[in-house]
């Protein structure tokens with residue numbers, strides 16, 4: 001019963017995440033933050049299933065990966081000159097100093113999520129390696145390109 005409740009919350013969360021992530025507004029800071037919020041929710045969904053806190057659901061797993069891949073596909077477009085401050089951003093100045101390095105990190109998230117979609121995880125166990133490959137991107141990019149507040 002508890003698992004069922006968690007599962008329906010996860011589905012609702014993921015749906016909300018997709019809606020937030022897709023809302024490309026005029027404000028680049030809000031747009032990229034919304035995208036990352038979606039990525040965070042997607043990763044939470046996968047983690048819950050990988051740990052057995054929620055029942056594995058093939059469709060949810062694939063949706064979560066696709067959501068992250070979708071955000072990665074356009075993420076770098078939301079860092080125009082002048083969007084390095086304001087809007088409560090935690091984007092580090094290093095993004096604009098090393099745009100090539102930042103774009104490479106975005107491309108890696110895209111490649112790793114694409115590979116995970118291709119692998120089509122069919123069990124909670126299959127999510128383990130994906131948590132490692134896709135999840136590794138979060139820390140490495142945040143450490144280089146995000147400031148702690």
Ligand code: HEC
Pocket residue numbers: 029032033034036037039040043068088089090091092102105106107109134135137138139141142145146
């Ligand atoms: C290519 C770099 C990169 C990768 C990879 C990346 N992030 Fe981020 N993330 C950022 C940046 C830059 C910000 C800060 C955006 C801002 O505040 O303007 C951010 C912010 C966030 C936020 C805060 C959003 C907000 O509302 O302020 C969350 C949550 C987040 N990331 C989750 C994740 C997770 C989970 C992953 C791994 C699946 C991940 N990110 C991978 C660059 C990245």
